[in-house]
Amino acid sequence: MNSPILRMENIVKTFPGVVANRGVNLEIRRGEIHALLGENGAGKTVLMSILYGLYVPDSGTIYLNGQPITIKSPKDAIAKRIGMVHQHFMLEPTLTVAENIILGQFPSWTILNKQRIGEVHEKIRSLSNQFGLGVDPAARVSRLSVGEQQRVEILKVLYHGADLLILDEPTAVLTPQEASRLLEFLRDLAKKGLTTIFITHKLDEVMQVSDRVTVLRDGQVIGTCETRETNPRALAKMMVGREVLMDLHRKLASPGEPVLAISNLRVRDARGLPVVKGVSFTVRAGEIVGVAGVSGNGQSELALAIAGLIDDVAFDRFQLEGKDVTRRDLRAASHRHSAHIPEDRQKMGMVLPFSVSENFILEEYSSPRFARHGFLRGQAIRSYSQNQVKKFDIKVSDVSEEIANLSGGNQQKVVVARELDRHPGFLLVNQPTRGIDIGATEFVHQQILAQRDGGTGILLISTDLEEIFALSDRILVIFEGEIIGELPSDRSQVEKVGLMMAGKRDPDRE
Amino acid sequence: MDVAVILAFVSGILAATWRMATPLIYASVGEVFAERSGVINLGLEGIMLVGAFNAYTAAFYSGSLWLGLLAALFTGVLLGLLFAFFTVTIKANQIVVGTAFNLAGSGISGFLFESIFLKSNYSSLGIPTFNDLSFPFLTKIPYLGDILFHYNILVYITVLLVPLASFVLYKTAFGLAVRSVGAHPKAADTMGISVSRMRYICVVIGSVLTALGGATLTLAFANQFVEDMTSGRGFIALAAVVFGGWTPWGATAASLLFGVFYALQLRVQAMNSVLLPYQFLQVLPYVATVLALISVRHRAGSPKALGVPYRS
Structure with missing residues (x-):
């Protein structure tokens, strides 16, 4: 039960001008729900995209079931029973549910006749019933609600036999009720032995559903802990790097005209x-x-x-x-x-493509503050911008950036x-x-x-x-x-x- | 005018329609594949022209029309790979590359034709062309025989080509992959389909069929190459793809419609009684194209990733 299904060691990934992962270590145990917590830009999605073969890491090793593996493309990942549900759904709305699910599955020359499509529909229907997903394989994706589309995405992963499921911010598009239904569903899957990695920046979800949680910040792992041994405030601090006001203090409104x-x-x-x-x-x-x-x-x-x-x-x-x-x-x-x-x-x-200071004056560029006789007043604009940058604590090397x-x-x-x-x-x-x-x-x-x-x-x-x-x-x-x-x-x-x-x-x- | 004259006039037009539409059908059905995979090949005109020239040159020197056809096929493969290299691998702007293909295609074919053929003293530049097939009995049916049963093999190949293209696009795993790559390449990528590979294949399919369409001009219709002889057919094929809603059957129907106007224009020119200068008539197919495109400007159905290079 507790043997690691996956280990990612020293993963480094850079993009031009940005280091997304700087030596990330991650260990996932078989059958657990592991939350990957971090702010936007912390490197969670990049790390998981590497695991799913969408990016190739600059260095680092991935071990699956103790064996070092290389994943060069999503095809490799699918073959190694890794599945991912992306934050932005990877479904083509003009195709049916079944067509979306079997994309890339058959060799090119396969003829998709009634019989073959019928078999696919049958398999999807039985999986859908087994997991209580209520998905109609013949439905066109454009006719499905967001919640249904997400169930199709999950079904797609199950159809391809994944035993490691990656979910990227799955509740972002759902109503609170749909979200809690999804979280319950994930618990069910975990009981059936599926391992889940759950990317999120929502602390309450981490507390509600995960067994363990790893916090990422600036492309580095800040720490991994058992969910029941931590609390939202501690996690927020790990995530942001300082104490966070969990609640805003709001005065009572005094509405006027x-x-x-x-x-x-x-x-x-x-x-x-x-x-x-x-x-x-x-x-x-x-x-x-x-x-x-x-x-x-x-x-x-x-x-x-x-x-x-x-x-x-x-x-x-x-x-x-x-x-x-x-x-x-x-x-x-x-x-x-x-x-x-x-x-x-x-x-x-x-x-x-405009500079910070040009963006500051987008609306008021012709007011006397910033222009005289149709010519921009460079110095005035610059000092105004520097002021704003200071006042709003905007991190920028220069306002001309x-x-x-x-x-x-x-x-x-x-x-x-x-x-x-x-x-x-x-x-x-x-x-x-x-x-x-x-x-x-x-x-x-x-x-x-x-x-x-x-x-x-x-x-x-x-x-x-x-x-x-x-x-x-x-x-x-x-x-x-x-x-x-x-x-x-x-x-x-x-x-x-x-x-x-x-x-x-x-x-x-x- | 009595009925017989009108009947003769109409059947005369219809008898030329399919022939005039054939190069358009080849090119537009091919381009359906390219565009359904997300690549718009604006260079059809240039590819068609080079295909026509190479087919002519090969046939001229070898004396074999089939070798001419083979030359067009290779031309299509090479130009398709080149176009895909620029637009898929290097991710250059597809419109710019297409325009470059058109300019280069016209310039190179014109230059080579001039320097190889016009400057030499061949007694004749003509080549034999594919003969019309004749069918027992059928060719002799009044009117219908003229309209359906007096064409050469290259025209009849379209009877097989179009259903085949439609079958491949809608009933095979390959076709499903093509359509997904043009509509939502990222989704296809996450399912393990190589977007680049699919687009290379589809651009080559489009380019080969376009070059073959060009070959029909020199190997079947005219008996020699003429500078810029495609005169806009590549662009009209592009319009046929749009007017046909990006489907093989639709593109074929659109090609046939434009073919009617080519035929009408030819027919009316041949009648001495018409007072209009012939240039006005020559404009007909192009006017029809513009009107057709205006009529479908609101139609949905264009592949969503059309013209957009894929970056993972």
Whole structure:
């Protein structure tokens, strides 16, 4: 039971300009659930991608069942009964479940006739029943929900006979209920003898499901311990390298006048289908309104509509800081009265090949502060940028450095610094901490709270329930383009919000 | 005009349609493979031209049309490997490489033709061409015989080629791998499929069929090479792939549609009574192409990773 199934010794992997793994040692025991904990960029995914043959390490040895092995490609990994469920699903939506599962399995010249496909379907069905996954092999992947797609991914790994399962941040895309069902399922698999490596940055999941945990930071192993002998605070400290505030201290909100009032907002997507279906709400000065929901339920379109960045929008009323806005001048009014921290910082929040200081002035470049007679004032821009860098503790060698070279957390700080400096009456924040480390998350959260205390009305859209509860004063739940409920921001409501995120309009009535 | 005249006119057009569509069918069905694997080979025009030239040269010196065909096949393999090397291995921009192929194909074939053939004193530059097959009875059926049963072997090969291509793409493990590599290469990679290998194979398939399409021009339709004789057929084949929704049957249907306009243009030119300058008529197939592409501009179905080099 306790013999190691896998040992990775002294794994080193560098990419141009980045050392992802600097001599990592990892030992996995047969039949255990082993959590691999670390912040984004700590090297967890790279380490597992090496194990799965997606990357070749610069040096180091992998032992499977005591034998040194080399894994040059995912084909090798599959042959050695290693399977991986990636954070971004590796499923082609236009193909069926079965087609996705048998990709690469048969020699090229194999004819996929009815009989052969029938056999495959049969095998998938029986596996699906055996593990209670409820997967239909003939279904087209594009028709499946995110939770179902994940079950297909797991089934894919089981189909290929894996006895070592790697899961990369599997709960990131799930509702809380789906996530806890997944964790239970993993326990079941462990009972059946499967070994699982579970990549995560969520401490509660580690505590809930794992037998042992290894913490990675900056590409190095900080330590491995038995889960029952440790606690979240100790793990957080190992992960970040210093004490972390586990809870933000939040003063009671004192809401003022409405800064954003919307009624019956509708948005259609490129194909003309409704994605936001008549949404009405108000955000008042000095409060944070959280919008909770599973990704893809209309949040992105809602944010773009409020920022005036999408064409097919209609509404009965749209007021910013008490003034009525028409459809035609929505973009201009939104720019005048509000600031926007967009969900995808790299695509919408910055110009990657530009320098840090150029990114600071993206919106205000023509104001007298930064330009005179149409010429940029280099010195003013530079000293302004240096100031901002200091104020927001942004790690950068010089403000003339390309922003593309910064870590995700520091990039996000640039965006936040720029937007907050516009002193908006209304602030639209979408996924402010996705993919950034705990330290930067903490900082961004504090900045958002400080902004609220300074009297800004804030709409916070996030798929991270932790974040919603940590920051919001009120919570709206969005499901399939509709706001299906409003709740107070109170931890006791977590389960209710989770059920509503899955589409239950009135969870109390069950 | 009475019915017989109209009937003769229409059957005249239809009788030339399949022949005019044949080079397009070869090239577009081949290109379906390349594009379904994620590589857009904009260099079809150049490859077709070089294929036509090499087929002609080989046939001219050997006296064998089959050796000419073989030369086109090798040309396709070599150019396909070269194109794949640039776009898959080096990951160069596919549009730029394709454009370079077109420029080089036109320049090299034109230059070689001039220096090898035009500057020498061959008494004739003509070669024999593939004869039309004749079928007992069938060829003699009025109208239908003309429309279906009076072509050479290269035209009839398309009858086998298209269903075969469709079968390979949709009913074999290879085809499944091709489609996955063009739509979601990372997923294919994680399942142990070599994205590079698949793309090499598919680019070569596309290039070979395109070069063979070029060979039909010199070995079956004209009896000698002419500078830039493909006159845009490579580009029209690319359009046929899009208009045909990236399927072998669709690309073939699109090729036949464009073939109708080639045939119409030829037919009308041959009628002395028409007052339009012939250049206006020559434009017909290209106008049809543009209109066809406009009509499908909203259609989904393009392989999602089309034109994007894969980096693991």
